[in-house]
Amino acid sequence: MTTPVLEVRNLVKTFHVGGGLFERLRFEKGRFSAPQKILRAVNGVSLSIAPGEVMALVGESGCGKSTVAKTIARIYEPTSGEIRIDGEDVSHLASRQMRPVRRKLQMIFQDPYASLDPRQRVKDIVIEPRRAQAGRAMSRKSLEDEAVALLARVGLNAEQANRYPHQFSGGQRQRIGIARALSVRPKLIIADEPVSALDVSIQAQILNLMMDLRDEFGLSYLFVSHDLSVVHHIADRIGVMYLGFMVETASRDQLFSRPKHPYTKALLSAAPTIDKALRKPEIEIAGEVPSALRLPQGCCFRTRCPFAFDRCAVERPALRQQPDGSSVACHLSESTA
């Protein structure tokens, strides 16, 4: 078996919220205290991506999918858990030691406007990761040549290299972001909602480009999205997240034809579609996602689940492998398995 490009085990990420010591300071019952509010964004997520594979993380806002992506990219420090890039555990590396790892791992961001430095020329933006790797070993000229080549690969021409980001449309900016990620020829690209800010016709262009690049460079993607039709189009395997937990992982076809977790089913039936044939009788789920500051006891989804029973309130279901190779975290699937 080949080494996975990315292997994540029991990743946990919590954030302390409520501000600094001064903002939290309380005076109650004759003594001072500074209560900590802890936001549990990611609660023990495991996943692995084989070379050339596209894995997608789906879920609604606040489910922790972007936090998983950004913690793997080490924009956030993991609270606990293991992150292996190409077999090497990087979860404890300091930012200086991370630099060589960044050759293998790059990222594409959601917001095509905020993810490019407005004060830099496009040619400097796309070559930045490459320059950080090479240090002074590369001449200005060869860096510039590479920038132009990268831009050409994503469909922008050489004369556009000297422009600033604001002179480009959303789709073109996203191409620039892709070129930047590509500059170090990484093995894995983490894409955090890369098309959700784009118009549909432009979205199709970017998705096609990403698929072409995967074939050309043998890339793996960790693709984070809330849009099931996009995920269905691009992913080989899909992980569904809810409230910081992975509730189901399955291959694309399994997930869309035989979803097992009630939340997955609800998600699939709630997504609007233009294909009339696909409109299923909807699984009504009421209410909204609970706060990650106060996770429910037991199963995270039980507050909205139409099938919840006594056990769900007491015991948190583990993600268990099913006979067909998918994994589900639901007490209902355990009894049938």
Next chain:
Amino acid sequence: MTRLLSSEFFYNYRRNLPAMLGSMLLLFFALMALLGPSIVAQNPYDVSKLELMDSFKPPIWLEGGDSRYLLGTDGQGRDVLASIVYGARISAFIGLTAMAFSCLIGTTLGLLSGYYGGTVDNVIMRVADIQLSFPSMLIALFLMSAFGTGIVMVLIALTAVGWVVYARTVRGSTLSEIQKEYIQAARVAGLGNLQIIVRHVLPNVLTPLIVVSTIQVGTFILIEASLSFLGVGVPITEPSLGLLVKEGFDVLFSGIWWTSAFPGLFIMFLVFGINLFGDFLRDELNPRLR
């Protein structure tokens, strides 16, 4: 230049009367300070050129005015206009230099404070808070009276007073910039903290700095004028506008009003021009107000 003239900035500028007025005033004063010494006939600090006979001549439109002295003369026979031209140079030099120093120090501290947060931030910002709870005049006065006078001391005092404004502005912009994804992208690219600060954060917090700096120059000129008026500012050998007002003030009540009124008016119009232009820059460069 043609790019500037066809830009949106210039388009808005031409439609903003106060901004035009302000910048015209500034241009006039700048030319006066730069070219003035070669235009005015007299160097007021060259004692050999002074005629005691000509002391306290009123402006030319008053009875007894002398055609050589447009705005009249002071007790030593110095041309008031010439004194203003020379004084404006000193005031402008002090205002601009103090701005540069406080900008440098304040920006650095603001960047560190905003970027690193935590203890660094707490220490810098608490010092700033404490300092802001005293009027800046008071602090400057205290420093001047404790450590002596002179142009260098004035500069030190103004910098000590002025850095806070920069630090706070820069910290605020830094906090909002480091939320943005391009900073995260720089981290993923493998850049270190210092590289991120210099290459990405600094260029993006410059815009508010320009606005603050414009207003600060005006503020510094005013503070310096006040210090000099109170007698703890620049020495008599290098009189700024504020010192001219003070000199004239001594004889104001004997009916010789022009020696203090004209430098005073000059300060007013200078700071007025700076503020008008500064307001325009703020409206133009601050996307939130648009």
Next chain:
Amino acid sequence: MSETLLDIRGLKTHFHTFGGLVKAVDGVSFQVDKGEVVGLVGESGGGKSVIGFSILRLIDPPGRIEAGEIIFDGEDLTKKSEEELRTVRGGEIAMVFQDPMTSLNPVYTIGRQMDEMLQLHTDLDASARRKRCIRMLEDVGISEAESRLDAYPHQFSGGMRQRVVIAIALLAGSRLIIADEPTTALDVTVQSQILKLMRRQIAERGAAMILVTHDLAIVSEMADRVVVLYCGKVVERGRTEDVISHPAHPYTRGLLDSIPRIADRQRRLQQIPGMVPDIRKLGEGCSFRDRCSRAQPLCAEKTPELLPVRHSLDAACHYPLNEAEA
């Protein structure tokens, strides 16, 4: 025969900006019948939101309504005084925005904001108004409605806020609701709740809705008729089934093909090449021609008019797709 509630004829809303004249809405005509949901779709820059604001004459300089008639219930809104319009806004016609925070005042309780609406448009006494507010909150699916009346907007989640905004619109007895991307900021599971709620409430009250969205899937589930916009012009309009299954305009076809289909997965998505042209630099001719595979020399010479093609479909295209091609 259904009655026409809103009839927009030749609406032109232009913005005089530094960079040039932006014809954000350039000769748009469509009708909304009573009890009907009309979807306005198109990509950013299509002018769909500006139409919504134009109907209520909420266009600020440098924008201006240059021409056209907006006939609401027999009266032309473009000819009404500002005074008369105030009773129309929020009363006869309500707006629901993408971000519910922009339409709720953060310093007043939900109850007070709902009550204000009733005071303005009914002559009920205080306790009757309160009862009506509670019932309305229950109608839009907010539990514990009574205690929620005293809550402030920030105590509600995004989906709940949107429900409140809808409740306020319904309270006023609005006959037309203009919903501008009402669910774009919401999660799919909440989105489907809100859409269903809006559908049901509109049907029950016989109100009409203009649904402004970029999402063709939502339109296909919600709207009775669709108006497709491109560069400020209507390129196609017709009944939803016809537009979605056999569109006549190549742009509509392209939009539909760009959506990844779960039922029919392609290795590559069909994409519309290029990007939306600079709206300030449009001259004579079809504004879609540079991205269109069917473009002929005529497309550059003459701007196509919106003409009936087949069934319910009108399209602005010199070479519309026939039913087999679409």
